Amino acid sequence: xxxxxxxxxxxxxxxxxxxxxxxxxxxxxxxxxxxxxxxxxxxxxxxxxxxxxxxxxxxxxxxxxxxxxxxxxxxxxxxxxxxxxxxxxxxxxxxxxxxxxxxxxxxxxxxxxxxxxxxxxxxxxxxxxxxxxxxxxxxxxxxxxxxxxxxxxxxxxxxxxxxxxxxxx
Numbered sequence: 001x002x003x004x005x006x007x008x009x010x011x012x013x014x015x016x017x018x019x020x021x022x023x024x025x026x027x028x029x030x031x032x033x034x035x036x037x038x039x040x041x042x043x044x045x046x047x048x049x050x051x052x053x054x055x056x057x058x059x060x061x062x063x064x065x066x067x068x069x070x071x072x073x074x075x076x077x078x079x080x081x082x083x084x085x086x087x088x089x090x091x092x093x094x095x096x097x098x099x100x101x102x103x104x105x106x107x108x109x110x111x112x113x114x115x116x117x118x119x120x121x122x123x124x125x126x127x128x129x130x131x132x133x134x135x136x137x138x139x140x141x142x143x144x145x146x147x148x149x150x151x152x153x154x155x156x157x158x159x160x161x162x163x164x165x166x167x168x169x
Contacts, residue, residue, distance in 0.1 A: 013063035020056035062141035104139025
């Protein structure tokens with residue numbers, strides 16, 4: 001895999017998460033200062049901050065999956081013998097993959113409905129489809145991450161413990 005693709009795979013979600021957090025902090029700070037110091041507000045600041053917050057949360061989901069830091073109950077898997085552990089891990093990742101694909105599909109449905117209805121955000125006049133598209137991106141990225149996890153289980157018999165074991169490993 002090319003070095004550029006490895007870098008994109010490694011830093012894609014973190015860059016979006018950090019940039020979104022920066023947008024939220026800056027816009028809310030500017031709006032608070034404008035309200036208290038200038039007795040006015042920036043009408044679109046809250047809306048853009050909410051938009052950035054939604055993307056930060058949804059991209060955080062796929063990032064947590066990639067880093068193996070999402071919530072999971074592993075008492076059964078930890079207690080199982082190694083041969084059974086592999087199948088339990090594959091089963092749980094497959095169920096999670098089915099869930100992620102379903103979320104992605106429902107995101108497509110919701111986004112399509114928003115486009116068909118012409119829904120727009122009030123202050124920015126942006127289509128709400130851009131807001132709902134975060135669900136599609138998150139579901140698709142989560143599905144990719146889970147497929148990578150399943151592949152790793154098939155190859156190694158367990159989840160990778162090394163954070164650098166990404167798509168190109």
